[in-house]
Amino acid sequence: MEYINLFVKSIFVDNMIFAYFLGMCSYLAVSKNVKTATGLGVAVIFVLLCTLPINYLINGFLTNNPWGVDLGFLSLIIFIAVIAAFTQIVEMVVEKFAPALYGQLGIYLPLIAVNCAILGGSLFMQQKEFAGLGEAAVYAAGSGLGWFLAIVCLAAIRERLQYSKVPAALKGTGITFITVGLMAMAFMTFMGISL
Amino acid sequence: MDAKIKETLLNPIFKGNPITVLVLGICSSLAVTVELKGALVMSLSVIIVTGLANFILSLLRNTIPMRVRIIVQLVVVAMLVILVDEILKAFAYPVEKQLSVYIGLIITNCIVMGRIEAFALGNKPFASLLDGLANGAGYGLILVIVAFFRELLGSGTLLGARIIPESFYEAGYMNNGLVILPPMALILIGCIIWVQRSLQKDLQEK
8 A cells, every 4th residue: 555655656646847846947948849758758767767766776875885994975977877877788789689779779878878767766866865776666667757757748749739839939839838837737736745 | 450359248248138038047047036136146156157158168179178168167067067056055155055956957057168169269268258248147137137127026125225215115015926936937037038138129020
């Protein structure tokens, strides 16, 4: 039950985009059509799901190691190294075994290394002090799914937006920001939900 | 040369502002704008990190092999961010707690990596330092504008000091609670972009 609660909470209440603005850069840049948005969303879920548990174990080792020294200050640099290395590995594996998928995702895979949502997930994991590996994995799956949901919704809205009359100065970036703001307001209705 | 320095310094603040024109570094910028104080500390941290990262990587630019440059950049930036974080923890602990994960997220702030890739790798150290500082300042400017409105309308204070007098509240004035919540930060930035593009027609998208 606790897992379900955490899962639902991390999708809707603590949504990476609408509550914490994480991964905004690629969120705004890659949400022009639904197909590429879906690709990036899936890649983010996958990388979050793999790196967050790894970082959870590393974080546990850093703060509670056999030498009795608190190495917590190193966590930031190790997290980013794990994420960068992992995206590199994923990129190589996908290139080798699924060239078609690589062609579709190619540009977005390396982008993920500098996606704030991934590093943000690890940093929140550190801050929330999860009790076990399971909780960390559930949190990763939930927040990844929340990010996926957000980018696909925005892409769908933006596809429609191309046919509507927007004031010249608001076109493109401006109206996108306001759209995301309105979507975030809609997501605020989930606030305070717990199972 | 003077004109060039002036251009490097002023361009990122208005015409090529990293947030409103290039749409970089939004990730960490919106969440820290609930209060002016947090926004100021965050801006200062970003100015220092972008400036120094640009400077250091510009010094190293001829010795880094192109293939591994991203890792080298990440290590340099991460080192600077950890330094800033530890300094804030030592001298401004409450603010550091309030900014929580967003200080750490300066590493993945697109402005830092973007300026290194676009400027520092092809220019002299001094020019790169100026470019980094100016881009940090352009980012800070937007942060401070957003935080100014959010704190004034949402809490009626600025830097923690009460601005809207008690008599207003007695007459029925109320703080706008929505401004403190996340959605308004996005809408405020949308409005800033609107104003800027109405003034500078050449920035409008077709």
